[in-house]
Amino acid sequence: MFKHILIPTDGSELATQAVDKGIDLAAGTGAAVTVMTVTEPFRILSTGSMQVESTRASYDADATAHAERILQAARAKAEAAGVSVQTHHKWHDSPYEAIIDTALAEGCDLIAMASHGRRGMAAVVMGSQATKILTHSKIPVLVYR
Secondary structure, rough: OEEEEEEEEEOOOHHHHHHHHHHHHHHHHHHHHEEEEEEOOOOOOOOOOOOOOHHHHHHHHHHHHHHHHHHHHHHHHHHOOOOOOEEEEEEOOOOOHHHHHHHOOOOOEEEEEEEOOHHHHHHHHHOHHHHHHHHHOOOOOEEEE
């Protein structure tokens, strides 16, 4: 069975449910977890609402605080379940690449994540990190929907 599960999250309700399920899976199998979140660096020209409304310094501070809240909540859940946990906040232009790179670097043997299930133009414009991970990962991926 799996020994080390990577659980990426963006802090959304769906991703938080996937964190809970990934921790439950780890607790049931005796696996350790690494929970991570990825923040895209600040861009002057952006469609991201957080970036449009911010200066670089405030964006970086707000994004760091948001990531810390997400990761602390996941850490607390894992510790309460008796699961060995580590957390990472990465800054990267391509979240799916950061997730795959982290899984490889940490020796993870499963990526357990949510999929927002975007379709149509939303999928074209925003992309699907889950789809990109499924396409590029050599590590098994468990997708919660």
